[in-house]
Amino acid sequence: MRRTGGLAILGAVLLAAGVATGDTVSEAQKSVDQRVAAMKEMGGKINEAFQLSGANTADARTKLAAALAIAQSIPSRFPAGTADGDAGVTTRALPKIWSDHAGFQKAADGLAAALKAADAKLAANDSAGADAAFTDVRKACATCHESYRGKAK
């Protein structure tokens, strides 16, 4: 009986510890996780639009519009305290995002512009133009990542 009681106490302690660990995800980390999910969602939408381009223009444009909405939200997804090196967060976001905010904003604007350009080509049923525009979208992603994203961790 004593042993059972002891096990019960031990279980309760472990459970409490588990809950406590779950609670230690900081607000900053939640913000990081959300923006990572948003970036992945955006990439997925762009790819879907790319796959649909030439086959179903209307659906492709819908996907692209969803991607554009996320792209335009990028600058707001980097609040203070969510840089690599800040306490309580694991992120690839380099401090340069904050120290060179004008450059970061420009890169984000570049992505939005590239997405709009791709949409215009889709709207004009310009298949070759759309392919080139999607290549520019990819370059816009890479431009920002090369300067403002650190090593995978």
Add this chain to the structure above:
Amino acid sequence: MIAVLRWLLVGGIVVAGGVLAWLAWPATGDLDLPAGISSANPGMADRGAYLVRAAACLPCHWDKKNGGQRFAGGRELKTPFGIFYTPNITPDGETGIGKWSDAEFVRALTHGIGRSGEQLYPTFPYTSYRYLKFEDALAIKAYLSTQNAVHHPNRPHALRFPYSWRALVKGWKLFYFNRAQAPADEPRRGASWNRGRYLVTAVGHCAECHSPRDAQGALLADAWLQGNAKGPDGWKVPALAGPGAKEFAGWTGGQIAKYLKSGEEPNFDSAEGPMAEVIAEGTKYLSDEDRLAIAEYLKSLSTTPGS
């Protein structure tokens, strides 16, 4: 009692001395290459040019960032054991591999033993190259011998003790390395799957970065290709198999092949870090068939977990 202790002490010293002598003793014995194969045979350099790309030799053996010469080594590789500096593999007689015989070269690639019989650290991926066909190893030598000879002395590694003691690698090999024969082709699978397996496991040595290692630096066999949180230069390397490969498992074979050609990921991201170098100096030059073969093999890992 004292006599027994004295004998134990003497015995211990003798055993320890024997182990030390064994460790320090350079490897002897040349490799017996099958008759008729030679790096001097016609066509070998061309064959090697392709394999050097498939093995992505350059990203490691070229200190590009600091203005080094191609294949002259000197690139810094930061690891948990210290810093390794890659060696010069140009045909320079003094500082490169210009004086190496065919047998010495093949022995280094497949057994991890240097020209003087010294042990090579497994940073050099002989744990994968042990599966190389001897002809392929010799073709690589043939191609390297056509490159510019660059006089560039090898820089000694800067490793932590005890890893700095090279002879210990011999003991390490006792536990973690054997010159296993490459697995035979699986007839149930097609030729492209078997080709893909050879490119992934032997030539491309993908597991060396894409698998986790234990505290002794050995690849964890049961987590093969399952990602590596402590990859080269501090990069986390993604899983290509196993439970952590969720994202990769969503890629089609065609998408994998495209990635190996251009670095383009399906989600419009692009290859970065060490993998971008592997693509730029390696997989981008492969044939479409070989890239698809690699993809077919990798896909077979994520669709049948545990195989």
